[in-house]
Amino acid sequence: MDILRIIAAVILPPLGVFLQVGMKGAFWLNILLTLLGFIPGIIHAVWVIARR
Numbered sequence: 451m452d453i454l455r456i457i458a459a460v461i462l463p464p465l466g467v468f469l470q471v472g473m474k475g476a477f478w479l480n481i482l483l484t485l486l487g488f489i490p491g492i493i494h495a496v497w498v499i500a501r502r
Contacts, residue, residue, distance in 0.1 A: 454469075455469050459492060466499055467494070470498055
């Protein structure tokens with residue numbers, strides 16, 4: 451299942467984080483990072499998924 455989350459994180463970073471943690475702080479942080487730049491959003495999403 452983590453492979454699907456990582457693929458979702460590369461395509462749409464907040465979706466990957468949402469699938470992992472739900473509507474918690476990491477999700478909102480990822481939306482902010484994705485709006486500021488797509489690459490930081492991807493990095494954060496993969497980090498959140500790999501950490502848990």
